[in-house]
Amino acid sequence: MTEAVVEAPPAPTTLQKIVAEVLGTFVLVFFGCGSVVYAGMRETFDILAIALTFGLAVLVMAYAVGRISGGHFNPAVSVAAAIGGRIAWREVPIYVGAQLAGAIAAGGALLGLLQGFEVYDVDRFGLGQNSFGDDGSGYSLWAALILELLLTAIFVFVILAVTDARNEHPALAPLVIGFTLTAIHLVAIPATGTSVNPARSIGPALFAGTDAIQQVWLFIVAPLLGAVIAGLAYPAVFGHAGEPVPGSGFRFPERTAAAAVPGYGASDQYQQQWNQQVWSGEPIIQDGWQWDPYAQQWIPAPQPGAAPPAPPAAPAAPAAPTGPVTPGQPAPPDTDEGHTQIRPPQV
Template sequence: MTDASSIDDTPTTGQKFAAEVLGTFVLVFFGVGAALMSGGDYITTGLTFGLTVVVMAYAVGRISGGHFNPAVTLGAVLGGRLPWSSVPVYVGAQLVGGLIAGALLFGLMHGFEGYTSEGNIGANAFGDQSASNYAMWAAFALEALLTMVFLYVILAVTDERNELQALMGPLAIGLALSMIHFASMGATGTSVNPARSIGVGVFGGTDAIIQLWLFILAPLVGAAIAGLTYPLVFGHGSEPVSGSGLSFGGGRGQQATYAPPAGYEQQWNQGQPPQQWQAPAAPPQQQGWGQQTPAQQWAQPPAQPPTQAAPPAQTAPQHWGQPAGQPPAQEWGQPIEDDGEDGRTQVRRPD
């Protein structure tokens, strides 16, 4: 039977990729789907986007951290929570999930007679493409600002110093996303997520594709500001992850002071504890009688010297002058046998 403690519960890269694909797909499909099916109802759409984050963060957040958003990934990297080497996996998975959701929405919406996707796929927009003719500069500023606030919330509730992070973190993040939608849907349709914008925007026609740059760049700018300034304002809850922040080759504050021993990561991923350091045993000629080597545990009996013969077993103490091999002298008060003529047992007094 396999020992439960030996099971490796460290998520693999493939599992993280799958978790981000699934989470981003659910976010885009249900969030944008609710907007399409409800005719853009504020309450329905805003709450649905928030609920998707809550549900999927609780479901797969333990695997990948539950980003579902390239802006969140960028903020996490610049905030010292994730190494740069993980960015291609996370962002690639998020784009795949968003595009799958957009493609399915595009196909399913054609079930309505006379449906056309151009201007009716839930794409983000500004200027004359938006319902309110919202100015480009204002759209950029709004998306960057809301993403910055969103990242501040995420970094704060996932801070190790926050005792309620595991229980209340996903709920706070989901409510923050709903709050953001309530404040911006009438202007840009609310992005704060390049994967959400790309996922449906590529199916919204030429005008929607042309405007995608703003809904990619503005959220990334807001996330970068939050990721860089959160540690400066509130400090790090723990040491930055190696290879994160502005250091592309190693972790801030720990690269120069800590380097894991060879094979440490492999042992960790296999669920085995790292080997404890042991000092090399001293050469035999330098060890004295009864001296323990550093690897010996406390209270362990010392090793016998290799050249020392084991002392002979003593049967009883011999008296001075008594020939070797003779029966041992009897102690005082013990009866001795006497072969005398009277055959009586005698008691020998002490010498």
């Protein structure tokens, strides 16, 4: 009996990844920040309800489109994935652009729909933006910076761990990520409103007024720093599940000393070892200079593509003496330079 061969599904296209990240980030920001606004309008501000909304939103969308783009929905996750060897750096701007587009679209849509409430005022109820200091809960700047950095590092570390190819239960990854985000919100909502995601902070801040825009820098810098820490720490501690994706991490093409100098040298594949032997039959070339064994001096090496210099002509054989040579007298030398000629005696 012939077994059926199951072909692997085609890899997602870049457009599909963009759409997945836009949708996932839109849902996360729209539902999460929407729950913040509604809680404020009801004057109950149920922290547990807000935390569960953010956690459930990322859980649902990770299951829905995670197989397409990886379910980042967060620039910090994309940066950490590139550092950790999961995606190439050239993909990071694509992911981040899609995430920002989804977050901004969610902020605009939320602001527009909230106009349906006569009592709603963005200056009074906000748009679920993050804050610190006098414009927020009174939490100090330095404390907010450290808190967001620490929580982002923990969150991203968990994401890298549960999405590791060596994980025996990959289907549980979205569930773990959702619960982790819920726990993080329970801790940080009273302090900063919880960001751990630059896109989540930028989206509503653009529509929430000047104060929100002035403070959003912290919720960009701190999560990205936390992402760098997690992206470096996870593979350093637990190693890579496989060969890192080409173009990821901090491995950049090596640059030789002569690469910056056009013309001669290693940039044109003309650099050779300084101790190359003459008997190898190849010219000795070092730092753009070629050793001339006949002249016993260094001369400029030929440029790549140019015809090699013609070897010097062999010295002419000494002419035979025209007259008789007296026995016991040496033959005349082949050159007069630097020597006293000894000629046969005149007859």
